[in-house]
Amino acid sequence: MKKKIVVFTGAGISAESGIQTFRDANGLWEGHHVEDVASIDGWNKNPSLVQNFYNMRRQIALNAEPNAAHCALVTLEKVFDVHIITQNVDLLHERSGSSHVLHLHGRLDLACSSLDKRLIYPVVGHEIKMGDCCEKGSQLRPNIVWFGESVPNMEPAIQLSEQADIMIVTGTSLTVYPAASLVEVIVPTCDLYVIDKHINLARIPKKSITMEGTASEMVPKLVNQLIAHNTIL
Structure with missing residues (x-):
């Protein structure tokens, strides 16, 4: 599986x-x-x-056009069961070819x-x-979903996060709630990777694996690492 x-x-x-x-x-x-x-x-x-x-x-x-980060996540689907939860209201994930995208906002x-x-x-x-x-x-x-309105897709997003073996967070400062709470519901065995140009350690769980840099630079790098590691196993 x-x-x-x-x-x-x-x-x-x-x-x-x-x-x-x-x-x-x-x-x-x-x-x-x-x-x-x-x-x-x-x-x-x-x-x-x-x-x-x-x-x-x-x-x-x-x-706008999808960038290297969007495209790398499509590559990730070749090896893993990938689900994207996004705060973004554009369709760049879908346009790059991602199969499972849940829009929170x-x-x-x-x-x-x-x-x-x-x-x-x-x-x-x-x-x-x-x-x-x-x-x-x-x-x-x-x-x-405007500020002050309920987030209809929050419950399915929580369910997906609870099932994750690996979670990758990128492009968000984890300051907008309730979306930011998703990193708090993952199981203890889930590997959490956080990619950001400016890592704020106060806003992420202590066990996070941090990668400081842009999404277009670091997401492809992480995707290659995950695929290579999975192939070795």
């Missing part, structure tokens, strides 16, 4: 493909406060602003009803326009 590897990714892996993390040192997203563009209150206050913000993000994501290529989030529709092109409505007549909004 193949070992199960769970890969937990964040904005850093997509940043190397040209997708900005949007939040700068002052906590602003493209000059906007987070609560103005990524909360239900922001949507209710100024839906056009929020819609335009995510239309811009969608256009950037559509023009939604997907840019989908719209949902602002009245009933169970009503989900594909986005054609890069825009959701004001006036585009669901079958119940409610305005469509980005199918994104």
